[in-house]
Amino acid sequence: MCGIIGYVGRQNAAPVLLDGLARMEYRGYDSAGVAVRSETRGLQVKKSKGRLQVLSDMIHGGADLEGCLGIGHTRWATHGEPNDINAHPHVSENGAIALVHNGIIENYLEIKEHLQKLGVVFTSDTDSEVVAQLLEYHYNECHSMLEAVGRCLRRIEGSYALGIICADYPNALIAARKDSPLILGFGEDGNYLASDVTAIIKHTRDVAYMDDGEIAVLTADSIDVFDDELVPVEKEHHQVDWDVSAAEKGGYPHFMFKEIMEQPEAIRKTVSPRLRDGRVVLDEFQMTAEETRDISRIFIIACGSSYHVGMVSKYNWERLLRRPVEVCLASEFRYSDPLVDDHTLVIVISQSGETLDTMAAMREAKRRGGKTLAIVNVVGSSIAREADHVLYTWAGPEIAVATTKAYSTQLVLMDLVGLYLGDLLGTVAPEEYRAIVEAVERLPEQMQGWLAHVEDVQYFASRYFNHASMFFIGRNLDYAMGLEGSLKLKEISYIHSEAYASGELKHGTISLIEPGTLVVALGTYGPLFDKFISNVVEVKARGAEVMALTTEDFREKMGKTADAVVTVPNTHPILQPSLGVVPLQLFAYYVALQRGCDIDKPRNLAKSVTVE
CATH class of the missing domain: 3.60.20.10 (Aminohydrolase, N-terminal nucleophile (Ntn) domain)
Incomplete structure (x- = not known):
């Protein structure tokens, strides 16, 4: 701190x-x-x-x-x-x-x-x-x-x-x-x-x-x-x-913008050494098929944006591994008398590797017999040294308080680990395994291409920055992605923002929608797109203004309902949040810029939280 x-x-x-x-x-x-x-x-x-x-x-x-x-x-x-x-x-x-x-x-x-x-x-x-x-x-x-x-x-x-x-x-x-x-x-x-x-x-x-x-x-x-x-x-x-210049702005107006633009290369550094001949290879994490089959329960423990990585990973891992996955806030985990034993795999995620709540939760999990795997960025950090296994994201130094490239590299690394374990369990079909690996290989290039044309996001930020409150809605992976988009906006622009699973709107939160309310509608998850559109219609009927994020395949359908549409390239559904989060990061950045906020050092926040 x-x-x-x-x-x-x-x-x-x-x-x-x-x-x-x-x-x-x-x-x-x-x-x-x-x-x-x-x-x-x-x-x-x-x-x-x-x-x-x-x-x-x-x-x-x-x-x-x-x-x-x-x-x-x-x-x-x-x-x-x-x-x-x-x-x-x-x-x-x-x-x-x-x-x-x-x-x-x-x-x-x-x-x-x-x-x-x-x-x-x-x-x-x-x-x-x-x-x-x-x-x-x-x-x-x-x-x-x-x-x-x-x-x-x-x-x-x-x-x-x-x-x-x-x-x-x-x-x-x-x-x-x-x-x-x-x-x-x-x-x-x-x-x-x-x-x-x-x-x-x-x-x-x-x-x-x-x-x-x-x-x-x-x-x-x-x-x-x-x-x-x-x-x-x-x-x-x-x-x-790492090069000392990595901790300098290098001509960019803010560290946050620089780190958003560095994400394709950061992801490339994370995944390239771990993909060989179409296979996921995790030299640092050697679990046998027998050890993997012995796992009956998985916990993902983290704070802040890393917790949102866990939320995305829960959906993906349960699909890939067919094992129950529970995502826990690190600050709550050890006080909940968690059900951890020697058949439990505990994943702890921390950019700094020094987050005190996460470290304490990991120690409690180890005390109860759980097997621990740390996903961290900082080599030699406390969590990295104490975990049973550690996988580094290799994202390089991240200076802006609001994380971007650390989040993205954690997310793609968790996808690789899930695919690796699913393969050991035999719960991933060979054709899907190949499709995900190929999508991971394309991901940096797709993200790089999208980042070359950010004018739409910049324009919509200038149009919507004066809203006092914003809501993010989505289903399944889009809901999990919305949690991070909402947090980014809150962190650096100081606008009140909430993310909701859009199927929950009718259970109370629809009462918050009134004429002129901005709703950021996330519709990148193909299997539930049609159901999601009905939620967009619901908020529109109550006077909301809707800025939508969807894939190129659904641009036309979304454009018939939303007031503004941003699209990202199509990829495998598991990886869609990796592309979708980038416009949300940039939207938060440009909104904060319009509002004159201190983007790299937002008020009351610190990069590494080392007190409980």
């Missing part, structure tokens, strides 16, 4: 910190700050409410702060309102210790009350300041910063990623992690700490991923890692293989 950057080396730290924070702005934040330690000026802390530019202007791009050791943070308010005082870094009472924190300290009130009884004075409303004050308390006891960190971590409960500097340690940065991501970067001019690889990719591609309970000590020349008993740990190094 929030962004952490740390640096210790041989160059001025403040500009490095500001640059790293700028590359994590997409994560969402409402304040920013840095702390830099120098031999002559000691610990210097500067922070401010608002955009990072406010902080940068305050310290003249970092030139005002002297020192080669520092930490930086962009905060999204959880405890205490967004203001200068609650912004990070937080400093201990005597001013010797500064830290930045991502996560939630669940027992902070208990610790705060204890320290207050000892005379400690707090200045903020945050749970994070409790860690700084507790560190100072233990440091005064043992006079060793590493030991103080160990004692502190044994007392706090919850999730944390911590970057810590101490005035008494002029050449060392300390990091600690539990249930919130932290990455160590090994550079030539120093070493780095970050919550997101995008913050440090400009400086190094040599990284290691911290595990829960670990503590790291970074100096300009080395990084030493310890477990929760302060026993040294050897960390595996990983090379980040």
Whole structure:
């Protein structure tokens, strides 16, 4: 959620910190700050409410702060309102210790009350300041910063990623992690700490991923890692293989638009290595036919857009596998006493691989004996490391908060996995198997061709952007696709929007339709098209204005009823949502553009949700 950057080396730290924070702005934040330690000026802390530019202007791009050791943070308010005082870094009472924190300290009130009884004075409303004050308390006891960190971590409960500097340690940065991501970067001019690889990719591609309970000590020349008993740990190094330019706009007006246009290539990267001689080959996911037949139930667990991938996949997988599939919101799964055993396959989907609710749900599923498969984008992420099996989407970095190419690559990868398992079970006829594989191979080219002509969507967005409320209706796969279209519109344009299974209109929601209401009618699913048209007639009869999305085959029929029609190419029904979602993404984008919204950084949202 929030962004952490740390640096210790041989160059001025403040500009490095500001640059790293700028590359994590997409994560969402409402304040920013840095702390830099120098031999002559000691610990210097500067922070401010608002955009990072406010902080940068305050310290003249970092030139005002002297020192080669520092930490930086962009905060999204959880405890205490967004203001200068609650912004990070937080400093201990005597001013010797500064830290930045991502996560939630669940027992902070208990610790705060204890320290207050000892005379400690707090200045903020945050749970994070409790860690700084507790560190100072233990440091005064043992006079060793590493030991103080160990004692502190044994007392706090919850999730944390911590970057810590101490005035008494002029050449060392300390990091600690539990249930919130932290990455160590090994550079030539120093070493780095970050919550997101995008913050440090400009400086190094040599990284290691911290595990829960670990503590790291970074100096300009080395990084030493310890477990929760302060026993040294050897960390595996990983090379980040994507181009730094992938995290830049490259001439596009917004990251979201760039990432929409990148979807054909992203899908190509996802599917090409997994299709060989007309067969789906999943080298990373080896399940035998016997193991697959042993599965009696499948859960798909995710949040947000990844949950909508699961909704589409439920329809497709039950058709392909003839097994019951249940889609669960990750935040609800582990509190529902789920029926998981060793005959259960649990699919967890997360772009970042760090979504805390999804991670906790996966751990609960494993505890109950379920077999877990993770669909993630970020190599080495927590979910990827903990799952029994992992399949990467290989979508490259996604910077816009509202996901597009991550959704599309997750969707097509789930189609491949469903086809692979259906083949093992013998529940997919050979001719249908071939037809789906051929459709997957054509998908990037079809999407590329459609994206070359987006004028209709742009025009309809300019026509409908001033509606206060919109409704998406569809049946079967179109309903599942509508959930994502509605979410995209809400996320970035702030227009109230809902998606409904159109057969449910007559059961109450038709009362929301009045003259002038905009209904986005999704009619790409051929087997139910005629039934769907009757739903369009229903809303038209009550005065709705209808913008329809359908396939080229049904353009003429849809045009007789709808006020406006957008079409996508025909493909196999299972893959139709992969093409259909692209106009919905673009419609949301152009509507938000017309309304003057901050498209890449919508209000109140963050890219990676690492608090429960």
